[in-house]
Amino acid sequence: xxxxxxxxxxLSMAAPIMIxxxxxxxxxxxxxxNLGVEGMMAFGASLSIMVTSISGSPAMGLLxxxxxxxxxxxxxxxxxxxxxxxxxxxxxxIVFLGIGxxxxxxxxxxxxxxxxxxxxxxxxxxxxxxLAAPIALWILLYRTWAGVxxxxxxxxxxxxxxxxxxxxxxxxxxxxxxxxxxxxxxAYMALTLYNGKYFSGLTAGWGWLAIGSVILGFWNxxxxxxxxxxxxxxxxxxxxxxSLGVPSYIAHSTxxxxxxxALIIVSRLARSPRWKPPKTL
Amino acid sequence: xxxxxxxxRVSRLTIILGTLAGVFAGFSLAVLLTLLAGVSLASxxxxxxxxxxxxxxxxxxxxxxxPIAGSAIGLTIAYRARFITIASExxxxxxxxxxxxxxxxxxxxMGPLExxxxxxxxxxxxxxxxxxLVALLKVKLYxxxxxxxxMINYIILVVANYIIGGPFREGPFAITRSVPHEYxxxxxxxxxxxxxxxxxxxxxxxxSKLGLAVEAYGRAPKAAETYGHDPSRxxxxxxxxxxxxxxxxxxxxxxxxxxxxxxxxxFPGYGYMGVLVAWLSANNPLAAFVSSLFISSIAVYGRxxxxxxxxxxxxxxxxxxxxxxxxxxxxxxxYRVRWL
Numbered sequence: 344x345x346x347x348x349x350x351x352x353x354l355s356m357a358a359p360i361m362i363x364x365x366x367x368x369x370x371x372x373x374x375x376x377n378l379g380v381e382g383m384m385a386f387g388a389s390l391s392i393m394v395t396s397i398s399g400s401p402a403m404g405l406l407x408x409x410x411x412x413x414x415x416x417x418x419x420x421x422x423x424x425x426x427x428x429x430x431x432x433x434x435x436x437i438v439f440l441g442i443g444x445x446x447x448x449x450x451x452x453x454x455x456x457x458x459x460x461x462x463x464x465x466x467x468x469x470x471x472x473x474l475a476a477p478i479a480l481w482i483l484l485y486r487t488w489a490g491v492x493x494x495x496x497x498x499x500x501x502x503x504x505x506x507x508x509x510x511x512x513x514x515x516x517x518x519x520x521x522x523x524x525x526x527x528x529x530a531y532m533a534l535t536l537y538n539g540k541y542f543s544g545l546t547a548g549w550g551w552l553a554i555g556s557v558i559l560g561f562w563n564x565x566x567x568x569x570x571x572x573x574x575x576x577x578x579x580x581x582x583x584x585x586s587l588g589v590p591s592y593i594a595h596s597t598x599x600x601x602x603x604x605a606l607i608i609v610s611r612l613a614r615s616p617r618w619k620p621p622k623t624l
Numbered sequence: 625x626x627x628x629x630x631x632x633r634v635s636r637l638t639i640i641l642g643t644l645a646g647v648f649a650g651f652s653l654a655v656l657l658t659l660l661a662g663v664s665l666a667s668x669x670x671x672x673x674x675x676x677x678x679x680x681x682x683x684x685x686x687x688x689x690x691p692i693a694g695s696a697i698g699l700t701i702a703y704r705a706r707f708i709t710i711a712s713e714x715x716x717x718x719x720x721x722x723x724x725x726x727x728x729x730x731x732x733x734m735g736p737l738e739x740x741x742x743x744x745x746x747x748x749x750x751x752x753x754x755x756x757l758v759a760l761l762k763v764k765l766y767x768x769x770x771x772x773x774x775m776i777n778y779i780i781l782v783v784a785n786y787i788i789g790g791p792f793r794e795g796p797f798a799i800t801r802s803v804p805h806e807y808x809x810x811x812x813x814x815x816x817x818x819x820x821x822x823x824x825x826x827x828x829x830x831x832s833k834l835g836l837a838v839e840a841y842g843r844a845p846k847a848a849e850t851y852g853h854d855p856s857r858x859x860x861x862x863x864x865x866x867x868x869x870x871x872x873x874x875x876x877x878x879x880x881x882x883x884x885x886x887x888x889x890x891f892p893g894y895g896y897m898g899v900l901v902a903w904l905s906a907n908n909p910l911a912a913f914v915s916s917l918f919i920s921s922i923a924v925y926g927r928x929x930x931x932x933x934x935x936x937x938x939x940x941x942x943x944x945x946x947x948x949x950x951x952x953x954x955x956x957x958x959y960r961v962r963w964l
Contacts, residue, residue, distance in 0.1 A: 378770065422948060425626045426955045431708055431770065431901055436944045439896065445939010450935045511626075543937045544890035548778050555771055592786030595922050599778040603767075606775075610766040 349579075354620045355461060356536065357575020358473045359384070359528035363553035365476050366524025366570045368564060370409025370517040372484060373510075373559055374497040374621050377419050377518060380525045381550025382441020387411040388533035389445035389524030392541040395456035395534060404456060405530045412526015415441045416519050424514055438550070442543075449541045458539035459531070469531060477568035484564065493517070497621030525550065548599065555602040559609055562620055570605075577601050628959035636959055646953025647904075647918075651854070654922070657942070663932045671928040675921055676848075677732030681928070685920045687811040687881040688894070691716045693818035693916035694873020695898020697825055699868030700907040704829070704842045705862045707759070711773035712870040714780035715754050717888075719747030719874020721784055724885060728801040729792065739807045743875045744817070747845035751871020752864045754780070761864035763856045777891070785887045802884040809879045815917075817876060821869055822913040829909060834861055870895060893940050897923065900940075904947045906954075919943055 363380050370377055377383075387408035415437060418573035423433040457464055464571030496510050498504045503510055532549065533541050552574050560567030577598050584594040593600075613620060625833035660670055676682045695712035701710055726732065754776065761767040790878065792800040804822045829835040840848040841858045849855055877894060901919050905911030 418948070422952065426952060426959075426961075427628060428951050428955055432951065433948070435710070436903075436948045437898065439900070439940040439944035440948065441941075443938050443944065444657075446935040446937030447657060447941065449807075450933055451661055488962045543935060551771065551774050551778075555775070558768070558771070590786070592782050595958070596782045599775040599782075603761075603772060603775045603779075606767050606771060607761065607765045610768070613766070 353572065353576040353579045354470060354473070355466075356579045357572045359471050359532045360549055360553050360556055360574055361538070361568050361571035362476065362531070363525045364529035364556035364567050365480055365564060366521035366528075367554055368391075368557050368560070368567050369480065369493075370521040370563060371516070371562060372493050372497045372621055373514045373517045374500055375423070375430060375514050375518065376434065376554075377416070377423070377437070377521055378431060378554065379415065379419060379437025379441060379550075380521075380553050381444075381546050381548065382438040383412045383415045383522050383525035384441075384529030384532065384546045384550045384553075385445040386415050386441040386448075387529030388545055389448045389453075389529075389541050390526075391530030392456045392533050392539065393448060393453040395539065396453045399457060401457060401459035401534050401539070402426070404459070405465070405469070405527055408526045408528075408530020408533075409523050410526065411426050411458060411493070412522040412524065412529065413519060414522075415444075416522020418567060419522070420515050420518050424511065424518060442546075449543075454541050456534070456539040459534035461535060466535060469527075477564040480564035494621075525553075528553070552598060552602060555606060557558075558620075559602070559605050559614075561609070561613070574598055574602065581624050627695035627962055627964055628955075629962050631958060631960055634958055639954060640959035642928035642953045643904075643906075643950050647765060648951035649953065650949025651922075653949065654942035654945050657945075658929060658934055658938070661934065661938075663929060663934060667929065667932040671925055673933075674928060675925040678933060681924050683811045684881075684924045684927075685917060686815055688923050689916045689920040690814040690818060690876030690880050691870075691892075691894035691914055692874055692897045692920050693815075694821065695870040695895045696901035696905070696910050696912040696916050697822050697868025699898055699902040700905065700909050700912050701825055701829055701838060702862040702866040703902055703907045705838045705858050706767060706842050706845070707762070707859050707862050707866075709755065709758050709773045709813065709863065709866065710770050710896070710899060711754055711758050711776055711867065712873075712898045713891050713893070714773070714873040715751035715867050715870035716877060716895040716898075717780055717784050717892070718750045718754060719871035720878040720882060720885065721746050721787060721874075722750045723875045723878040724792070724800060727803050727807045736806045740809065740879070743807070743879060744872050747871040748868040749871065751869070751874065752867040754871075755863035755865075756866020757858065758867075759860045763859055767866035767944075777895075780889060781891060784885075786889055788885050789887050797886075800884050801888045803878055808883065809880060811880060814876050814880050815913075817872070818913060818916070821872065822909050823898075825865065825869070826909045828865070831851075834858075870898065873898070890937075896940060897943060900943050900947045901923065904950055919946075922946070 367380055390411030391404040391408035395401050395404030419433055422428045492508050496513050502518040556567050556570040559570035581594045584590050718891045726746055727739055758769050759775045761772045762769045789798040790802055794801045837853040837858055841853055897919050901912050901915045922943050923939050
């Protein structure tokens with residue numbers, strides 16, 4: 344039986360995937376991809392636990408996560424955007440680098456901190472921002488000149504440059520925004536979903552699920568938010584599926600299997616001009 | 625604004641020296657990070673010296689290089705065709721599980737040599753099957769291979785944990801049976817096997833029609849297609865080859881040093897290390913073979929530092945830092961950075 348309680352619990356579960364996915368979406372609309380979301384989330388999570396543990400404030404921890412994601416995103420900006428090293432390679436390196444640095448930071452002694460209590464004012468603010476972000480991003484992309492520029496850069500980089508658009512600046516800002524979003528998402532995971540704990544492997548592929556959400560949502564903010572929410576709902580429903588007699592290994596694989604199946608469907612649809620990704624991606 | 629200006633003709637020697645300088649800089653940074661994390665200088669230096677001088681650490685380097693090189697060598701061919709699969713991690717795990725089944729659970733009676741050869745082929749077949757699935761999703765259903773291979777890795781991890789904690793569980797603890805002693809191989813045999821794979825794939829890459837097609841397709845897909853190279857055939861070929869090689873890496877892991885398995889909370893990481901090695905070696909099978917020994921040495925160094933409180937996750941981070949540093953150095957060798 345679908346209840347408001349279940350829908351809200353799913354929203355709380357899906358929030359990190361939605362936040363990270365929307366950040367990645369902004370970068371992908373400029374025609375670049377950062378596969379390092381998982382690493383940025385892990386470092387954000389670890390740094391948030393350290394900051395919360397020292398300050399005693401989960402709100403400060405969220406800010407710490409934001410800074411963590413930003414720091415790792417700077418690596419992407421320097422290597423992939425400035426030095427033009429293959430963005431796929433850089434993204435994957437960032438995954439390993441972010442996780443390695445996160446584990447090393449945690450080993451310095453900060454693995455437990457006060458949790459961000461569900462439905463506390465700070466938590467409600469994060470949830471509100473998670474819901475507001477896709478609408479704000481939609482307005483930015485489709486109802487402002489900045490959005491027109493971003494989409495123009497993602498559609499035809501050379502034409503955008505000839506028109507005098509600041510392609511590199513737009514991509515840098517988008518990449519840093521993506522890092523900030525991923526860092527906050529990681530911090531939220533550690534502070535809320537894992538009750539103020541950091542451990543190795545905490546992000547468990549959710550960064551990849553966020554990247555999958557961008558594709559599943561056809562690079563549209565509202566679509567991406569719905570895709571992220573659906574994945575969060577699937578994760579939340581895992582214990583229910585086990586109680587229904589579904590083997591636990593199948594239940595635990597559900598989000599990954601679902602994303603794989605959805606990718607197959609979406610990849611076929613994406614062959615039609617209406618659903619194409621940004622051309623320079 | 626930053627922009628890159630080509631330096632003109634750069635010799636291969638300069639690029640190699642640049643790569644080595646980048647590796648050294650990255651390695652120094654990785655060591656510095658352990659010091660910043662609070663590990664004493666004595667522990668860091670002691671672990672470094674032990675890694676490269678003690679016979680037991682060198683034996684570990686050779687043993688660990690099995691799954692790393694197995695993954696990396698195959699991936700060099702796949703990446704040359706711009707087929708960016710990350711499935712090597714899952715292929716290593718699946719290869720290891722199937723070898724464990726063959727030697728410890730199936731009940732087949734066979735000699736050590738038959739067991740060894742059958743293990744390599746069976747694990748290779750399983751790895752190639754996973755590669756085939758990723759290629760099928762890409763070629764027939766247009767699914768991005770990076771995401772599909774990563775999702776498949778997570779599914780393999782969950783299924784492997786189920787097998788280890790369920791049907792393969794031995795006794796009260798979640799641990800499997802061990803590979804019987806007669807089937808285990810010496811650490812000296814491991815580089816021999818990966819060396820043979822390297823040689824075979826080097827010949828395939830640089831002395832065969834398939835290699836030529838892979839190279840052409842990787843550089844200019846549309847032109848290669850115009851000249852009659854079938855993209856589907858190329859992608860399926862490199863997926864099968866890289867999958868087979870990574871699967872064999874899984875067999876070497878099980879026969880060489882792992883012997884039994886317990887549930888994994890995180891990926892063992894050998895397949896991912898293979899991805900790093902492939903890039904570090906600029907997708908050259910011979911360079912990948914050598915680089916895998918170096919990356920394996922970082923893994924051994926990281927394990928030694930675990931006694932000083934350094935987490936195992938540091939190993940992949942340090943290796944990524946080294947590869948990133950090497951790629952940066954090569955870029956700076958080829959291009960001059962200018963401000964506009």
